[in-house]
Amino acid sequence: MPHTTLVSTSPSTPTIHALFEPQTSTWQYLVVDPTTSTAAIIDPVLDYDPTTQTISTTTADALLAFIAQKGYTISHILETHIHADHLTAAAYLQAQLLKSQATFSTAQTKIPICAGHRIQHVQTLFAQRYSIPEEEYRRTAFDKLFQDDEHFTIGTLDAVALHLPGHTPDHLGYMVGDNIFAGDSLFNPDIGTARCDFPGGSAESLWASGRRVLGMAPETKVWAGHDYPPAGRAGVVVPFATVEEHRRMNQHLKDGVGREEFLRVRRERDAGLGEPRLLHAALQVNHSDD
Template sequence: MATLRLAVNNRWQATAGLLMAPAKTARVVGPALSASGACSQSRSLHQQADQTAFHQASSSPRAPMPGRRTKALNQRTAGMRALPTQTAQTGMQRRAQYSTASTPAPEPTVHSAFETATGTWQYVVADPSTMDAVIIDPVLDFDPATQVITTKTADSLLAMVKEKGYRIVRLLETHAHADHLSSSHYLQKHLAQQQGYRPPVCIGKRIPQVQTLFGKRYGIAAKEYDGIFDKFFEDDEEFDIGNLKAKAIHLPGHTPDHLGYKIGDNVFCGDSVFHADIGTARCDFPGGSVNDLWNSSRKLFALPDNVKIWTGHDYPPAGRTEPVPYMTVKDHKAQNKHLKDGISEAEFVALRKERDAILGEPRLLHQSLQVNIRAGNLPEPTSFGQRLLHLPLKLKGLEW
């Protein structure tokens, strides 16, 4: 194996094995939450209601004092069903209020941030009622030409979280990515300082088999990845994000450990289903399965038509200039080039295998896997203080 040295640009400061950088704003797509605007609107509505009530009270006729006829009437009607009466304060009728409508489940605020170098969608998903939030699949910047790691993208997420006033309660990984480095460990450390709480890094329960496989392949000591994740989700395990209900859904196919996260009427599906004009993710990684991905797509498409499927990547083809973070279940069933209604499992398996056979390996395959089985942590430094990643040489049959 060849060895790469991780370089640190002299503008960056290495602290406790992590690289710190000034926060910059990433492109964030999604509804912005303005607490001050919401409060102003609420105050305005209350003021209008108070003014209306005051006007009604001042313009209503004065209630007569009860006399003997009123007392007699009250005695005759004692025990009878009370009818609506007017109040002297508002002149409005009191009526019993009943509702048979069910209370809708709360929905999250979703901020989507696109990292252009790797085509990765990152998400901050928040409960607007409590300001608790999670970050899904965050990116650590890496330049393979220089081996320089920077944290511009991660710092932009930190800045946005701070600006919105969110409290990150979990960092969620859908799987061990093979196309970008994770910044979960970096974010965890800095969020602990920023908010006074260290959010756990969470992933599916099958990650140990992936860690063992690639740990041996790259010669990584088990102590560097054993127990590095804080939480392994069981299939269909439910958890809370403030008042929001979330569920971890096993979506194998791209990798055997792959999860999606359902939060309200949203599923963050990672590398399983892509935009309709791309179709699906590749399935040729160790443990990947085209048939499993088909079954995972059936699980997603069985959800209500209005559910939004937020993808992990986007690579806009010719004719589409902007990345798109989500499509609804209904749209996928009608438009997805690999999975739309009318395509059989056999047809999907054939076209997916044909596509995988001609794909090259991801540009950051080896660097990503070595960092991501460590939950985004960097390799332990050598006695010379260097942090090293390994790259396999491709000899193509040459020997000497």
């Protein structure tokens, strides 16, 4: 699997491993505190074959092997939102790490799976669609629901759960140092932004979230949740671009694009999109995470 590493340059900046899962075009991230080798996993992938309707753990097992090779201790499994285009490996990783991570604090029985508190709204929408009992998804789905812009720590690193709605109402980005793990809000500049046509999605909210991100310092790195490289990149996947690059080149949000133009382009684009290939399998698995 394609893999990019950005090595920490100081005790206050993370080492970042970006691991690309090509079947769903998903970037998974390991965000590592260089002082303690404590790390968080962001948006891990569980393999699913829609033809045979079988689940496998090849990608997740490769991630576990990489973590063991590096000697990292995992403190959090972070979801940016409920995904409609891939199955999450969060519950599988939590169970496997509980068995293997002997150095993890004995005061904590499991590594928390985390998301934004508005995910409960999205759970309700899709639990009704798939007839999943409320007691099932409320009890088992997530261990920690962040409030908007809540601070937490990854080892000695400060992190913030930024509320970036639009693609979904619960959507979070995670900011660590001068890095924002933006999930399905901003993609790379030559792609633009994510769709807003799922239940609870909002082009207006995505405009506001995009302007919030582009209001950060120019050197801030925006790490994408997916990459679908256009022809000009010849299939080369790229995990991040800087805020300055987005301001100059993001085809939906670059400087000079106004709100009304963005809304028009985003809505026209969404109207022509088909549903994600793994939509029904992903939503049934991901919102219960069981």
